[in-house]
Amino acid sequence: xxxxxxxxxxxxxxxxxxxxxxxxxxxxxxxxxxxxxxxxxxxxxxxxxxxxxxxxxxxxxxxxxxxxxxxxxxxxxxxxxxxxxxxxxxxxxxxxxxxxxxxxxxxxxxxxxxxxxxxxxxxxxxxxxxxxxxxxxxxxxxxxxxxxxxxxxxxxxxxxxxxxxxxxxxxxxxxxxxxxxxxxxxxxxxxxxxxxxxxxxxxxxxxxxxxxxxxxxxxxxxxxxxxxxxxxxxxxxxxxxxxxxxxxxxxxxxxxxxxxxxxxxxxxxxxxxxxxxxxxxxxxxxxxxxxxxxxxxxxxxxxxxxxxxxxxxxxxxxxxxxxxxxxxxxxxxxxxxxxxxxxxxxxxxxxxxxxxxxxxxxxxxxxxxxxxxxxxxxxxxxxxxxxxxxxxxxxxxxxxxxxxxxxxxxxxxxxxxxxxxxxxxxxxxxxxxxxxxxxxxxxxxxxxxxxxxxxxxxxxxxxxxxxxxxxxxxxxxxxxxxxxxxxxxxxxxxxxxxxxxxxxxxxxxxxxxxxxxxxxxxxxxxxxxxxxxxxxxxxxxxxxxxxxxxxxxxxxxxxxxxxxxxxxxxxxxxxxxxxxxxxxxxxxxxxxxxxxxxxxxxxxxxxxxxxxxxxxxxxxxxxxxxxxxxxxxxxxxxxxxxxxxxxxxxxxxxxxxxxxxxxxxxxxxxxxxxxxxxxxxxxxxxxxxxxxxxxxxxxxxxxxxxxxxxxxxxxxxxxxxxxxxxxxxxxxxxxxxxxxxxxxxxxxxxxxxxxxxxxxxxxxxxxxxxxxxxxxxxxxxxxxxxxxxxxxxxxxxxxxxxxx
Amino acid sequence: xxxxxxxxxxxxxxxxxxxxxxxxxxxxxxxxxxxxxxxxxxxxxxxxxxxxxxxxxxxxxxxxxxxxxxxxxxxxxxxxxxxxxxxxxxxxxxxxxxxxxxxxxxxxxxxxxxxxxxxxxxxxxxxxxxxxxxxxxxxxxxxxxxxxxxxxxxxxxxxxx
Numbered sequence: 001x002x003x004x005x006x007x008x009x010x011x012x013x014x015x016x017x018x019x020x021x022x023x024x025x026x027x028x029x030x031x032x033x034x035x036x037x038x039x040x041x042x043x044x045x046x047x048x049x050x051x052x053x054x055x056x057x058x059x060x061x062x063x064x065x066x067x068x069x070x071x072x073x074x075x076x077x078x079x080x081x082x083x084x085x086x087x088x089x090x091x092x093x094x095x096x097x098x099x100x101x102x103x104x105x106x107x108x109x110x111x112x113x114x115x116x117x118x119x120x121x122x123x124x125x126x127x128x129x130x131x132x133x134x135x136x137x138x139x140x141x142x143x144x145x146x147x148x149x150x151x152x153x154x155x156x157x158x159x160x161x162x163x164x165x166x167x168x169x170x171x172x173x174x175x176x177x178x179x180x181x182x183x184x185x186x187x188x189x190x191x192x193x194x195x196x197x198x199x200x201x202x203x204x205x206x207x208x209x210x211x212x213x214x215x216x217x218x219x220x221x222x223x224x225x226x227x228x229x230x231x232x233x234x235x236x237x238x239x240x241x242x243x244x245x246x247x248x249x250x251x252x253x254x255x256x257x258x259x260x261x262x263x264x265x266x267x268x269x270x271x272x273x274x275x276x277x278x279x280x281x282x283x284x285x286x287x288x289x290x291x292x293x294x295x296x297x298x299x300x301x302x303x304x305x306x307x308x309x310x311x312x313x314x315x316x317x318x319x320x321x322x323x324x325x326x327x328x329x330x331x332x333x334x335x336x337x338x339x340x341x342x343x344x345x346x347x348x349x350x351x352x353x354x355x356x357x358x359x360x361x362x363x364x365x366x367x368x369x370x371x372x373x374x375x376x377x378x379x380x381x382x383x384x385x386x387x388x389x390x391x392x393x394x395x396x397x398x399x400x401x402x403x404x405x406x407x408x409x410x411x412x413x414x415x416x417x418x419x420x421x422x423x424x425x426x427x428x429x430x431x432x433x434x435x436x437x438x439x440x441x442x443x444x445x446x447x448x449x450x451x452x453x454x455x456x457x458x459x460x461x462x463x464x465x466x467x468x469x470x471x472x473x474x475x476x477x478x479x480x481x482x483x484x485x486x487x488x489x490x491x492x493x494x495x496x497x498x499x500x501x502x503x504x505x506x507x508x509x510x511x512x513x514x515x516x517x518x519x520x521x522x523x524x525x526x527x528x529x530x531x532x533x534x535x536x537x538x539x540x541x542x543x544x545x546x547x548x549x550x551x552x553x554x555x556x557x558x559x560x561x562x563x564x565x566x567x568x569x570x571x572x573x574x575x576x577x578x579x580x581x582x583x584x585x586x587x588x589x590x591x592x593x594x595x596x597x598x599x600x601x602x603x604x605x606x607x608x609x610x611x612x613x614x615x616x617x618x619x620x621x622x623x624x625x626x627x628x629x630x631x632x633x634x635x636x637x638x639x640x641x642x643x644x645x646x647x648x649x650x651x652x653x654x655x656x657x658x659x660x661x662x663x664x665x666x667x668x669x670x671x672x673x674x675x676x677x678x679x680x681x682x683x684x685x686x687x688x689x690x691x692x693x694x695x696x697x698x699x700x701x702x703x704x705x706x707x708x709x710x711x712x713x714x715x716x717x718x719x720x721x722x723x724x725x726x727x728x729x730x731x732x733x734x735x736x737x738x739x740x741x742x743x744x745x746x747x748x749x750x751x752x753x754x755x756x757x758x759x760x761x762x763x764x765x766x767x768x769x770x771x772x773x774x775x776x777x778x779x780x781x782x783x784x785x786x787x788x789x790x791x792x793x794x795x796x797x798x799x800x801x802x803x804x
Numbered sequence: 805x806x807x808x809x810x811x812x813x814x815x816x817x818x819x820x821x822x823x824x825x826x827x828x829x830x831x832x833x834x835x836x837x838x839x840x841x842x843x844x845x846x847x848x849x850x851x852x853x854x855x856x857x858x859x860x861x862x863x864x865x866x867x868x869x870x871x872x873x874x875x876x877x878x879x880x881x882x883x884x885x886x887x888x889x890x891x892x893x894x895x896x897x898x899x900x901x902x903x904x905x906x907x908x909x910x911x912x913x914x915x916x917x918x919x920x921x922x923x924x925x926x927x928x929x930x931x932x933x934x935x936x937x938x939x940x941x942x943x944x945x946x947x948x949x950x951x952x953x954x955x956x957x958x959x960x961x962x963x964x965x
Contacts, residue, residue, distance in 0.1 A: 012898045019906030020894040020913055022840015022880035029839035190941050192844045192852055192907035245842075245907035246941055278845040482905025482942045688901040692947055696904060699944030722849035722939060730932040730945040737946060 005589065006491045006501055007751045010687045013487045014506070015243075015480065024243045027196040027212050028275060035198065036065055038264045038274040039110035040257060041100040041117045042284055043092035046353040046715030047126035047139070050090055050099065050119060057116040058102055063109035066267045067117070068260075069100045073267070074229045076259045078222075081156070082146035084319035084356070086226075086259035092121070093141050093318035094355055095716050096284040098256045103264040103272050126353035127154065128714050130292070130313045133352045141318055141351035156316050156349040160327035162335055162644025163344050164403040170307025170342030174298030176382040182371035183782040185709040186290045186315075189360050190727055193245015194281040199261035200271035205235040207262060214251030214479045215519030216241055220511045222254045223262065230266055241509040247481035248700075249359030250285065252521055253321040257284075282720035286358035287710050289326060290315045295371040297340075303383050303390045307342035310334050312368065314349045317356030324349050324357070326364030328454055329522075331644045332652075333369050336402035337446045338376070338394035343403050345644060353715045361697070362758045363522065365447055366704060366765065370783065373443035373766035377773065386430070387770065388421050391444060396654065398744075405637070405645045406652060410744035410754075412680030413444060413654040419678040419740045420658035429660070430774060437665055438673070439775025442658040443763035449682065449754035450650025450746070451634040452522030459633035460528035461515025464493065464536045466544075466626040468616055470591050470609035472499055474506045474533070477517030478525045483757055484689030488526040489533060491686055492750055496537035498588030499608065515629060523653070523755030526685065528632055530750030535630035544611075544626060545583040548593060551614045552581045552606055559603040575599055634748070650748040653755060655679035657698075657763045661771040668791030670706060670772060671735075675764075678740035682754030687741070694739050694760040701764025703728045706784050811872045813838075814882030822869045829853045829864040831872070832879055840880040840910045844939070851938030854911035855879050861918035863937070880910035883917060892962070893917055893955040902951030904942035912938050916952045924960035928953065 018024045055067040070089035078084040088097045100117045104110035127133035127141065133154040144150055145157070171177065198210040207227060213219050216239040223237040244251065257274050264272040276285060296309040316324050327347035334345045380387035396402075398411040420442055421427070433439035451458040463475040472493055480486045486506045494501040507513060517528070556577055563570050580595040587594045591608040598604045616623045639646025660673040677694055684690055707726040711718040719725045745752035765783055773779050778793035806821040813836060820835045832838045832855065841864055844852030848866040855864045856878040883891040890898065893916055903909040912935065919926055919934040926934070931952050932945070940948060 013901065013903070015906065016898040016901075016903050017890060017894075019903040019909045020880075020897040021884050021890060022838070022910045024906050025839070026842075026907065028842065029833075190939075192850060192905065192939065192941055193842070194844075244905060246905045248941070277843075278847065278850075484904070688947075692901045692904055692943060695944035695946040696942045697944075700941070721847060722845050723847065727939050727941065728944075729939060730935040730949065733945045734929070734932055737944075 004495055004751065006495045008684050008687065011487065011491060011501065013484060013689060014490055015486060026193050026243045026245045027198065027210055028193060030198060030210060030242060032198060032200065032271045035271040035273055036103040036105060036268060037107040037110045038261050038272045039102050039107070039114040040098050040260060041114040043095055043097035043099055044119065045092055045121050045123050046095050047124040048092050048121035049124065050088065050092060051122055052120040053100060054118040055100060058113040061109065061113045061116060063105040064102055064113045066103045066264055067100060067113065068263055068267055073263050076226050076229050076263070077146065078254060078256060078259065079320050080322065081320040083142060084256065086256050086263060094353055096355055098260060101260045101264060103268050126715060128352055128354055130315050130350035130352065133350045141353060154351040156320055156324055156351055158324065158349060160331060160347045160641045160644065161345060162331055162404060165342030167307050167309055167342050167344050171298060173300055174306040175301040176379060177296060177298040178375055178378040178382055179296045180371065180375055180378065180781055181292060181294050182374060183292045184290060184367045184370060185783055186712065187288045187704060187708045188282055188710055188725060189248040189250045189288065191246030191248060191250055194276045194278060195250065195255065195257065195285050196273065196275035197258045197261050198271055198273045199265040201265055205232040207237045208240060209237060209258065210240045210242060211258060212244055212251060213239065213241060214247045214481060214521060216479065216509055216511050217477055217516050218519055219254055226259055226262060239511045241479055244479065244481040247479065248361045249363065251479065252359040252519065278722065279720045282725065283717045286321055286323065286356055288360035289323060289357040291367050293368060293371040295375050297375050297379050299379055299383055303385045303393050305338055305340040305394045308334065308340045309344045310368070310371070312347040314347065315352055315354055316349045317352060317354045319356040321356060321358040323359040325454065326367060328641060329364035329452065330368040331404055332406065332448060333365060333372055333446055335404035335644065336406050337369065337372055337444065338391065339396060341403065354712060355715065355717065359521065361700065362762050365758065365762045369443065369445055369762050370765050373763060374769055374779070374781065377770045378779065388417065388426055388442060391417055396446065405647050407647045409651050409748065410682065410746045411654055412742040412744040415742045416444065416654055416656035416678040416680055420656040420676050423676040423738055423740065424658045424660060433775035434777065437663045437775050438660065439771045439773065440658065440660050441767050441770025441774055442656055443766035443770060444656045445654065445759045445762040447653045447759040447762060448522050448649035449653035450527055450748055451524045451636060453636045453638050453648045455518050456638060457633060458518055458636060459631055460517040460532045461629060461631040462529060462532035462536050463515055463627055463629045464497065464533070464540050466612055468609065468613050470499065470503055470607065470612060472497060472504045474504060475514040476506065476529050477509060477511070477514035478529055479509055479520040481520065483525065483693060484686065485520070485525040485529060487689045488685040489529045492530040492533045493537060496534045497540055499591040503591055515631065523757035523759070525757065527749060527753065527755045530753065532630050532632035534750055535632055536628045539628040539630060540626060541588060543628065545586040547615050547624065548586055548611065549581055549583055551611060552593060553578050555606045555611060555614055556604055563603050573599055573601055573604060575604070577604055651682065651746045651754050653680055653759045655759045655763065657767045659767045659771045661768060661775055663772055663775045663790065665776060665794060668787035668794065670768070670785060670790060672702065672768070674736045676738045676740065677760060678742060679756065679759055680742045680744050680754070681756050682746040682749045683743050683752030684741055685751065685753050690741065690756055691739055693756050695737060697758065697760025698737060698764055699728050699733055701761035702733065704761065704783060705765035705768045709784055807870060809869060809873050811874060812876040814878055824870060826869040827865055828855065828867040828869045828872050831869040832864060838879050838881050842907055842910055844907065851915060852908050852911040854914040854938065856914060856918055859918065859921060861915045880913055883913065892958045893920060896955035896958065897951040900951040900954050901947040908938060908940045912940065912948055916955065920956050920959055924956050924963065926956055
């Protein structure tokens, strides 16, 4: 039986009072003295040679302080393939390419000046889909690589693949085989707070960047490299992270606009702020990739999976961000969602003249779970099985090692499947759709939940510092972007160290004060931060208890003396507190130090602040203050990507979502009647924020399934705003949601917890598509499932022709 | 050229000089320095800039500042008591987990304030209807709706006591 006070208790978020009263400061709200505003001149073509840039009219506009281009600034390269540039020279490869930038006294002047810049182009033919880009002799988006070597084709030179077992033997052992092609659209992360930053230099050439980022320490690394390009070797970058206004993956790269702010600040000697408006956010910030997957899966006569074969083609757009590495995460479900022994996974990432893409929550997992889980239903139908039974039969088990080498420690997938079926009354309800247009579907997820190693360290440092009043200041380099990381961290520190949550204060994320952290992605924030916090709290307690051996008896003596004097009914405690005052007998809870076995008397208890002050101001021999650092590096491997092998996470989260839909056969409209989300979360740290993560992820899953798509025409974004890009509103989210939290108490998790940030949006789309099939018998294979697509499929069905 | 603008802002008479094309949002954020009201889209689609003008919730990004002349404007900063205590509605958002990244929150709170001023016990569908112009990307709205429901119950209870 656990004796925890705060873990698992519904607790309000520490940042909520400021957020509900408008006090929280986002980059949008911050202005610094002397600040200028930057604006960017973007390309007018998807693919063209730049012949001439005339900035004279912009320079003459009153209020303009500087106009920069690639021709009057040092070259700054961006991205892990170094194929992108802060400002483009010679050629543009997408509509949003940055050609020039302006710093001016106010944002309107800056934008006006940017529009006055005249650019002459020589238009080039472009490639606007992977199919076009892969044609022999297609126009090259990049004629050379970063080192200037000629490129032969438009394939991005990174490979993620996996081949295990024997696919042909798997096929031979199959009684049933299904095959299908599935697509996912380009979608926008749609943070309510748009992108922005403030760059400022000190007079020695050190840069401070207030950045809307999820990776402050990788930003520091990237910008230190950029300082070298400016001739500022040895100077340093400090990254300060304000409240984010939503991240969802947009903060996993450094962006051209941030380097442009740096260049403008360097050129003008003044702080420069760049803030995107909503149209710019849609048109000029990287969205989530579109992708096409071909999948073949088979099973034997009993429904046991025999093989799985997947080929993915991903439209990278014109440059390479970390988001290009989505297939690294696709490997996890491709190899390890359900037990399959013969697996082939191949991916191709292709340059096009479309907008280049970046990460979004789930990072490849929703893209690949969509075909896998749709195809499982297709296979079950072929085999004449209930798809729930087929999932149970092939369910992952605790203790197994998957073909990718993932070590499954705890696994609640069976419970997730069972609870989902139970809550939907699956046995009675499913398969009765025809005629009433009501259907039931389910889909599952496996997700990294103990970090996701994609970099040489997947660790997180933390510092816990005590002040003279018993408060714990926490310096952690990860980012609270709304998900509730700080809430989980406060409860963990309070629990592990022994204070009340109100005594824990989290400092602003700042590379100057926080230890290194790889970044807040891969559902890793709370898992890492809380594990590091538990380690640091242990060290802090140890050191405090050593000091308390001397100080605690003095404080008790003082209290007893006072009590003897003031309390006429005072009786000496029948307890040898001097003998008990040893480091292995101290207890710290709720900010009060006690010794084990002592009677519950106030004189025998010392309030933490008082103890700390007594230690700090100790007369003989001097005192001390307390701060402890800990670095948690999860026990994982950096996978061999070309082999698709390696245990990239310390634990894995599982989940199943089930949904009931009603399909209007006249309009093609899909209405969700209710939704069940059963998730193996390891252990609940704060039920309120955990549910918040799942509810929010579900809405993103529903948007992905039914509504969202960035439409483009020859590389130009056609719907750059919320008017034409449909996010689910409260009126679309008008159905009951039942959340089941399955606690599997993971041994590597802080108090047993697993990462929960992403899994909630992964299985939503296939669960909905499976329910639509159950309702009306049409299978939609390309997201989003719009009424038009459903109607078209129903029409084909009535005509007796196959759908697609 | 600037025009003098007088109105009641969070219960106090104020006067500002504003350019004729200024939006109410610009006056609130850039001139009055009240940055609680957010700009999420600038085209009246997301509701992050919602404020009350004469008690009606509207998008301050579409509302010409000059139109506010002589009226009463309430922003998220005007809901709390002078000592900084939260209103029942704000407290309910805290208690029920109605805020995540928080960027949509001021607008959500203001739309909810307008709703609850008229109706203490709205149904969930009435709440959704009132929030149709407020986008949230983090919460999926469930805990926002729970916050508003709880606030209505508290306000209703206080009114009957």
